[in-house]
Amino acid sequence: MIIVSACLLGLNTKYDGNSNAHTLLQEYSSSGKFIPVCPEQLGGLPTPRSPMEIVAGTGQDVLAGRCAVQGEQGEVVTLQFRQGATEVLKIVRILKVTAAILKERSPSCGVNHIYDGSFSHRRLSGQGVTAAILKEHNIPIYSEEDLTEELLQALLA
Ligand code: SF4
Secondary structure, rough: EEEHHHHHHHHOOOOOOOOOOOOHHHHHHHHHOOOOOOHHHHOOOOOOOOOEEEEEOHHHHHHHOOOEEOOOOOOOHHHHHHHHHHHHHHHHHHHHHEEEEEOEEOOOOOOOOOEEEOOOOOOOEOOHHHHHHHHOOOEEEEEEOOHHHHHHHHOOO
């Protein structure tokens, strides 16, 4: 089974109430092997919600208690992000997940890059909080931006 960021499969889980529908993933959704998850919703945050960023750190730093996640108005949502990541890890254990395909640059799901917490679209290398917890537990993580049909077929085989 493969975890997929819910917004990539067309669910309207994004902070603004929209999705990040990804054509290739939607084409393969009938494989029956995708588990759509939105860590921010699993952590108890509403939709729509404020845009949120990790402040001057990465998902690994959030998990280690070294930095916070905040909304654009300064509201602290670190606990919800940690809770969402923990819930995704439970799903991994219950459903024998072998990989995750996640939305790039999200503070939860980003695989290669996230934003730096200044809400000015400046990028930082590193993972979001859920991507980081999956990586810590040796679940292979892939960005939708790196996904090819060949890679997807190999993951589904
Ligand atoms: S937390 Fe992940 S799944 Fe949820 S909307 Fe953001 S990128 Fe998509």
